[in-house]
Amino acid sequence: MPKAAPRRDPHWKAFASRRRDPETKREAVLKTAAQLFLEKSYGRTSLNDVAERLNITKPALYHYFRNKEQILLECYRLGCGLIEEILNDIAAHCGTGLEKVEAFIYSYANVMTINFGRCVMRLDDGDLSSEALAEVRNYKRKIDGRLRSFIREGIDDGSITRCDPKIAAFSIAGAVNWICKWYEPEGPLSAEEIATQFARTLTQGLENRNRAATVRERLPDQTTEFPRRGTGVVK
Amino acid sequence: MPKAAPRRDPHWKAFASRRRDPETKREAVLKTAAQLFLEKSYGRTSLNDVAERLNITKPALYHYFRNKEQILLECYRLGCGLIEEILNDIAAHCGTGLEKVEAFIYSYANVMTINFGRCVMRLDDGDLSSEALAEVRNYKRKIDGRLRSFIREGIDDGSITRCDPKIAAFSIAGAVNWICKWYEPEGPLSAEEIATQFARTLTQGLENRNRAATVRERLPDQTTEFPRRGTGVVK
Numbered sequence: 456m457p458k459a460a461p462r463r464d465p466h467w468k469a470f471a472s473r474r475r476d477p478e479t480k481r482e483a484v485l486k487t488a489a490q491l492f493l494e495k496s497y498g499r500t501s502l503n504d505v506a507e508r509l510n511i512t513k514p515a516l517y518h519y520f521r522n523k524e525q526i527l528l529e530c531y532r533l534g535c536g537l538i539e540e541i542l543n544d545i546a547a548h549c550g551t552g553l554e555k556v557e558a559f560i561y562s563y564a565n566v567m568t569i570n571f572g573r574c575v576m577r578l579d580d581g582d583l584s585s586e587a588l589a590e591v592r593n594y595k596r597k598i599d600g601r602l603r604s605f606i607r608e609g610i611d612d613g614s615i616t617r618c619d620p621k622i623a624a625f626s627i628a629g630a631v632n633w634i635c636k637w638y639e640p641e642g643p644l645s646a647e648e649i650a651t652q653f654a655r656t657l658t659q660g661l662e663n664r665n666r667a668a669t670v671r672e673r674l675p676d677q678t679t680e681f682p683r684r685g686t687g688v689v690k
Numbered sequence: 691m692p693k694a695a696p697r698r699d700p701h702w703k704a705f706a707s708r709r710r711d712p713e714t715k716r717e718a719v720l721k722t723a724a725q726l727f728l729e730k731s732y733g734r735t736s737l738n739d740v741a742e743r744l745n746i747t748k749p750a751l752y753h754y755f756r757n758k759e760q761i762l763l764e765c766y767r768l769g770c771g772l773i774e775e776i777l778n779d780i781a782a783h784c785g786t787g788l789e790k791v792e793a794f795i796y797s798y799a800n801v802m803t804i805n806f807g808r809c810v811m812r813l814d815d816g817d818l819s820s821e822a823l824a825e826v827r828n829y830k831r832k833i834d835g836r837l838r839s840f841i842r843e844g845i846d847d848g849s850i851t852r853c854d855p856k857i858a859a860f861s862i863a864g865a866v867n868w869i870c871k872w873y874e875p876e877g878p879l880s881a882e883e884i885a886t887q888f889a890r891t892l893t894q895g896l897e898n899r900n901r902a903a904t905v906r907e908r909l910p911d912q913t914t915e916f917p918r919r920g921t922g923v924v925k
Contacts (some may be wrong), residue, residue: 496816498733546785581731581814581872622879622887629868630861630892636790637860644857652857657865 466490466509481519483509485533486570488526492574498582498603524587527575534571535594543599554608557603557658560627564650567634576635599624609661616663627657670687692825701725701744709816714752718744720768723761726889727809732762733817759822762810769806773798777836787844792893795862799885802869811870834859844896851898862892 456643466483549555566572609615701718710883778796844850
């Protein structure tokens with residue numbers, strides 16, 4: 456029986472020419488691995504699968520990453536780097552605490568629709584070694600801390616109703632992280648539609664309805680268009 | 691070096707007496723496996739681990755389940771059975787669409803704080819065989835369909851603002867399912883606190899504020915206490 460030709464994705468082309476720089480090749484490994492983690496799960500993907508899809512040998516792959524977990528950690532680093540840039544942008548440019556939370560949801564939802572975001576959030580942390588787990592928990596703790604600080608800021612400036620910032624942050628993070636489980640890039644819902652509706656419905660539950668009008672009057676230059684700021688970063 | 695005594699959980703006692711009925715023993719296997727899936731992840735747990743924790747042999751374990759996936763599927767069936775009972779109860783007893791959604795969130799959040807709920811929702815579906823995946827997707831589709839129908843009912847009866855029921859349902863399911871990733875039974879937040887705040891904040895984003903007052907007047911017997919109905923079922 457003739458053997459079926461191995462499936463390849465466009466990233467293998469990075470290895471088809473000797474002239475490509477190592478950075479491009481490294482990125483191709485990451486993109487291909489992320490795609491495989493999504494197709495087969497992290498646990499079921501082997502370095503052999505990655506090498507085969509890229510049409511390179513396993514030793515060639517070891518030149519870029521020493522094991523599967525290093526690839527996954529690099530995906531985490533990239534995704535968290537993106538989110539941190541967004542968070543700094545929001546902290547510097549948005550108005551009330553509520554507007555910051557809204558901007559965060561919008562931008563974070565966009566990150567959850569790209570492969571790096573999707574493949575890392577799908578993972579059961581129990582599949583990680585203890586060193587990797589420590590690094591990943593550190594990223595998560597940082598992002599969670601920033602979101603909680605936006606919520607506390609909103610409670611202080613009167614834009615957000617009294618609530619437990621910890622539960623509120625987990626509720627928002629959960630809704631947004633879960634996108635990785637159901638979002639289909641070729642599906643009927645666009646990332647834009649999802650991010651917009653999430654930013655709207657998830658913040659209305661936090662809004663301090665009694666004081667909302669007063670706060671908006673105090674900040675005439677800030678509009679609800681702020682959430683769209685993050686888009687450029689993640690596309 | 692002396693070997694450390696294997697760790698046991700209280701469920702091994704079900705196998706310590708010959709008089710226990712098979713149903714009790716089967717349940718002990720499930721509870722122990724769920725505990726291990728939470729401690730080590732599904733992928734890293736072996737049937738040997740389960741047998742060792744229960745202080746029984748692997749062949750004795752095969753008497754109850756033929757492989758690890760069968761145990762996981764049984765956890766799914768139990769969890770989904772609980773949720774279905776809750777959904778029927780809500781459909782029969784709650785008032786407006788919005789109240790039904792609120793009751794659903796409250797009860798479902800409670801299921802996500804028990805081990806069966808936590809261990810199945812943590813899983814990357816890619817770790818399942820295609821038959822198991824089909825069964826699991828069927829459960830998820832059913833629950834998602836019921837939640838969407840409550841949302842549509844709310845849009846029709848005027849209690850829920852116009853929105854895409856699919857995105858709204860995914861947003862709610864995500865927030866609630868994510869509880870499995872961060873909830874700690876011994877932690878500072880009780881299941882009751884989490885379920886109550888989730889039910890409140892996640893529904894306020896859906897509420898049709900213009901018509902909320904009118905709808906409440908139309909249904910004088912229905913109160914916001916409905917969400918508490920589900921508690922008895924999941925404890």
